[in-house]
Amino acid sequence: MIIKSLNIGKPKQEHFHGKEFLTGMCKKPVAGPLLLTKLGFDGDGVGDRKHHGGEDKAVCVYSLDHYAYWGSVLGIEMPGAAFGENLSVAGMHEEAVCIGEIYAIGTAVVQVSQPRQPCGTLAARYGRSDFVKLVADSGRTGFYFRVLTEGQVGAGDALALMERDPRGVSIAFANH
Numbered sequence: 124m125i126i127k128s129l130n131i132g133k134p135k136q137e138h139f140h141g142k143e144f145l146t147g148m149c150k151k152p153v154a155g156p157l158l159l160t161k162l163g164f165d166g167d168g169v170g171d172r173k174h175h176g177g178e179d180k181a182v183c184v185y186s187l188d189h190y191a192y193w194g195s196v197l198g199i200e201m202p203g204a205a206f207g208e209n210l211s212v213a214g215m216h217e218e219a220v221c222i223g224e225i226y227a228i229g230t231a232v233v234q235v236s237q238p239r240q241p242c243g244t245l246a247a248r249y250g251r252s253d254f255v256k257l258v259a260d261s262g263r264t265g266f267y268f269r270v271l272t273e274g275q276v277g278a279g280d281a282l283a284l285m286e287r288d289p290r291g292v293s294i295a296f297a298n299h
Contacts, residue, residue, distance in 0.1 A: 124282040126228065127187055128152045128211040130204035134170035139247040145170040146244050148207035156277030159231045161270045164209055170244075178269055179236045183208045185265035186215050192263065197249055206245065206265055212282065217262055217295040223288025230274030232285065238294045239265040259298070266294045 130150035137144050147169045158165045161178050169175035185208035190201040204211060217238070224235045241264060246254035258264055 124212060124214045126210050126276070126278050126280045126282065127213050128203060129157065129164070129276065129278045130209055130211060131157065131164050131167035133166070133168045140250040142247055144244050144247060148244055148248060150204040150207060150209065152203055152278065154278070156229060156275040158273065159270055159276045160273050167209060180267045181270045182210060182233060182268040183239055183265060184210045184212055184215065184268060185239070187211050187213050188216065189263040196257065197251070208265060215282065217264060217266065217298060218293055220266060220294050221288050222292045222294065222297060223290065224284060225271065225286040227283045227285050229276035229280045231270060231276050232272035232274070233268035234271055235294070236267045236269040238298050239267060262295050262298050264294070264298055
């Protein structure tokens, strides 16, 4: 389980298929390690604080393993950070990742807090009013980390499982 890309972006006005949104969804990869705090990465932000961000949604994680599937569904090549994720990872799937698991990444320690809920901004980005339902129904939602110990995190860092949650509630199970 490796961080393939660390992505950040400040909220700004974006135009998606004729509508305007204040969003931090269009994140860009950064080269060096960044400080990960209880509220997320330095230099990152969200446009809708009611539904995004906060301590239980400090880091959005999405598997690059899903990109080929979505590219075929949408008929496009998926851009980097296609789901507005902070961490584009490999080898972490919703069926295997459980809520409550604790991971070391860089010098930080994080805990899986909940599945990611697809939103209307994501649907607007790809011009598909049915995209929220497609993502939810597919189970390829991604998930969030809360930060237990702040530290430096960068692309290329491994995600080392430190502790499994004894309840074993996977992201996939929670999604269903």
